[in-house]
Amino acid sequence: MVFMGTVFAGLAVGFWQKSGSIFYLYNFSIIGASLMLGLGLWPLLPRQHKPWARRLSQILVGGYLFFGLGMGLIHLGFGVILPENMQIEGFWFWLLAGMSAASVLHYAIAKIVGPFIFNRGWCGWACWTTAVLDLLPWKKSPGRIPGHWGYLRYLHFLLVAIIVFVLVKHFHYGLPDTLGIVKFKDINPMNVNVYSSMWHIPELWWFLAGNIGYYGLGIVFACVFRDNRAFCKYLCPIVAFFKIGSRFALVKIAAEKEKCTDCKTCELFCPMDIRLTEYIKAGRRITSSECVICLTCTSVCPNDVLQVSFGFDMSSYDYLRCKISGESQPEREER
Ligand code: SF4
Numbered sequence: 001m002v003f004m005g006t007v008f009a010g011l012a013v014g015f016w017q018k019s020g021s022i023f024y025l026y027n028f029s030i031i032g033a034s035l036m037l038g039l040g041l042w043p044l045l046p047r048q049h050k051p052w053a054r055r056l057s058q059i060l061v062g063g064y065l066f067f068g069l070g071m072g073l074i075h076l077g078f079g080v081i082l083p084e085n086m087q088i089e090g091f092w093f094w095l096l097a098g099m100s101a102a103s104v105l106h107y108a109i110a111k112i113v114g115p116f117i118f119n120r121g122w123c124g125w126a127c128w129t130t131a132v133l134d135l136l137p138w139k140k141s142p143g144r145i146p147g148h149w150g151y152l153r154y155l156h157f158l159l160v161a162i163i164v165f166v167l168v169k170h171f172h173y174g175l176p177d178t179l180g181i182v183k184f185k186d187i188n189p190m191n192v193n194v195y196s197s198m199w200h201i202p203e204l205w206w207f208l209a210g211n212i213g214y215y216g217l218g219i220v221f222a223c224v225f226r227d228n229r230a231f232c233k234y235l236c237p238i239v240a241f242f243k244i245g246s247r248f249a250l251v252k253i254a255a256e257k258e259k260c261t262d263c264k265t266c267e268l269f270c271p272m273d274i275r276l277t278e279y280i281k282a283g284r285r286i287t288s289s290e291c292v293i294c295l296t297c298t299s300v301c302p303n304d305v306l307q308v309s310f311g312f313d314m315s316s317y318d319y320l321r322c323k324i325s326g327e328s329q330p331e332r333e334e335r
């Protein structure tokens, strides 16, 4: 928690000083404080209520990014509404326009560089999609569908990148077509269109339409597979970014091998179907790039075998639990 707080305080002050904009001080302070609130509550709550600490953090960080930046409401304090498409499509639009606005910074920090340090902590503690999906009733995963369905995520990633690239390069559709500012104090900080209402701003509609699609698919997948995290396992395109850094992440789950009784309770409750005992028997940390650092395993283990740790290691193997003919059955997958 102290480490997390220090990193976000450094980001807040560093970006503020470098850019001269106090927005960055607010922005990273809000995110850092929300994460620290969840992480601080975690050890204080009894085992059965610990997930609420994580959900609180997801709702606060995800809610801030969704409403504050995605819908532009944080900019009210600065006299304008400037929505920004924080979805992956928005990241590509801004990147191709050569501008490092909120979505590019967000992807760079939380999803590209961040995983080298915090692993997929974003997925466990901050994602606005799973802030909703994690509230659905299928919290205990029945196991993954056998086969290589996880590769759909990479196809999705490529498809999104190609669509944006074609729109920008072939149809010359770019940021000037999507941006817009609603003036509240007669301030116009960028040379873009001024609309009479925020609902006329195309950027807002890109963001909302993308989210309606992702939430809709996430809920349908959760219902069909009876698994709240099915969208993360089979369809989320952002996983393509996470997989690069999370293998090398400093933060991972570690086990005291001698205390483990191989009861497999941690595996049954792991929302990402990770076969933790394979790593424990090998004397390794949980190096699976599917781990979202939700800490569920640490709270359900009856012998307190598991805890968060810092270190240098990596693995190219994901040991995952798959279901076969309706039964939960172990299987090894390599990705
Ligand atoms: S895999 Fe995608 S949807 Fe799932 S938590 Fe991570 S970013 Fe969110």
Ligand code: SF4
Pocket: 253, 269, 270, 271, 272, 273, 274, 276, 286, 290, 291, 292, 293, 294, 295, 296, 297, 298
């Ligand atoms: S291994 Fe533990 S921390 Fe990682 S996803 Fe599974 S339950 Fe969460």
Ligand code: SF4
Pocket: 255, 259, 260, 261, 262, 263, 264, 265, 266, 267, 276, 277, 280, 300, 301, 302, 303, 304, 305, 306
């Ligand atoms: S729940 Fe604890 S004791 Fe049981 S297999 Fe997992 S780490 Fe070992």
